[in-house]
Amino acid sequence: MSVRVRIAPSPTGDPHVGTAYIALLNYCFAKSQGGSFILRVEDTDQGRCTPESKQAIMDCMRWLGLEYDEGPDIGGEHGPYEQSQRVEAGIYKKYSDQLVEQGDAYPCFCSSEDLTTMREAQRAAGEPIMYDRRCRDLSKEEAQARIDAGDSHVIRMKTPLEGEHSYPDRLRKNPVVKQWVDVDDQVLLKADGWPTYHLAAVVDDHLMGITHVIRAEEWLNSLPKHTWLNKQLGFEVPEYIHVGLLRNADKSKISKRKNPTNVLWYRDQGYLPGALLNFLCLLGHSHPEERDQFDLEEMVRIFDLSRLSVAGPVFDMDKLKFLQGLWFRDLSPEQMCAVIHQSLDYRMDELLPLVAERMITGGDFCNQADIFYADDVRWQMQDVIPKGWDANQTRKALDTTVKSLRKLIKKGKLEWTAADIEKGIKDIAEKNDWKPKQYYMTLRVAATGRKDSPPLFESLEAIGQLKVFKRIEALLPKIR
């Protein structure tokens, strides 16, 4: 039987670098086995999924060169490849009904308030937090009566109450063992009639003939639910393989607060897809001859699941930059030229309005726009410390700014847009009684390295939250 794998992202927000990572591993595995790589969009969360995000995921895959053999926009024998369309076809409902009929699932009428109360009580009592199964043993008649009466309900899986689930994940030394008592009666069908991930993924993997599921470690805990669902539905269980999560430098799960996680950011910033892929491949995997630089074709050639490590690797931008440098300098002048044009194009609509009035010739764009691309900023200390302020005052102002803005972002009170940034910074200025003349100048110089730059708040937005903070924090210890 030929290998079939899939990448199943949820189109909420920007295409994530973690998705690209898992996609790469699946792609390499499939291609190294002569198999197929499939894109399936899991848009069953009606509140959060957007068509723009779906499009961005497909653009992102194409940009990376991870061409899928079947997917939403190219079709295939097992379509549709968007779960929203499959919901309409009644696919999930059918299997949910089957489980209920078999006695492997049941309707649950608990409201979200009921559940919150229940969880709070469990937390207070120091008990495990999971559904207490109060609807599990409702009689068929009673349940049917409530459904007929139009009571809002979900369908939950009726997990085994005893025994253990053991699974030999091939990346791990020992089988992964979990007691059934620790497994929750997971919701399969929501009150709106749409499936949750668990049902949808298992059903679609089966229907699409998926043989191997290479996914992130965050799914490991729900593995018993998935193997169980497969079995109760009479499906052949695909092989599940769980790989380590990408991490921030502090080892927490990678997040956009601490790393650029939007793949399109790398594209717009002028990174080469090959370099990004090369870097991603080196996380968790290694070349048998310990080589560092190699392309997708080579990755497919050397890819070997037994060479995949399980520990979650730290996403190290320094290494990415090193590889990107190697890749870029390998380009012919013609290729470089094309890449430069393209990366300029990606951001031209955004950046040109900012710098246009300061330009005299076309070439001036480079002089003005460097602040948006640079990784390292060099400051003249006499520019950093404005007239009327001393080193301490300057340091304090910059430090306070970063801390305050970070706090606002964390609380969800600040989106990284010019308007929000302006509001945040004006508040800080007022609170501390700092005059814009000095305060804005020191911010401008700290963030851009220059006294002459486009409007402050728009510039900060365009430079990006991560770079702004990074630059200021790099500057702080140098102020004296």
Added chain:
RNA sequence: GCACCCAUCGUCUAGUUAGGCCUAGGACACCAGGUUUUCAUCCUGGUAACAGGGGUUCAAAUCCCCUUGGGUGUACCA
């Protein structure tokens, strides 16, 4: 809280599946030197790790146990 996963230089890793070839190799970063009008590239060299404790064994980074540390999950999100 409860459950599960993981553990070699600061980081990515080789070595672990088949214990000896490991006085633990490579790469990034960092430091020093060389090339370069400068910077970068490039070249040379250096600092730096088997988390701790018990076993098993003639022999353990490699196998087992405990501790510690880190991570994830615990949603009508995926």
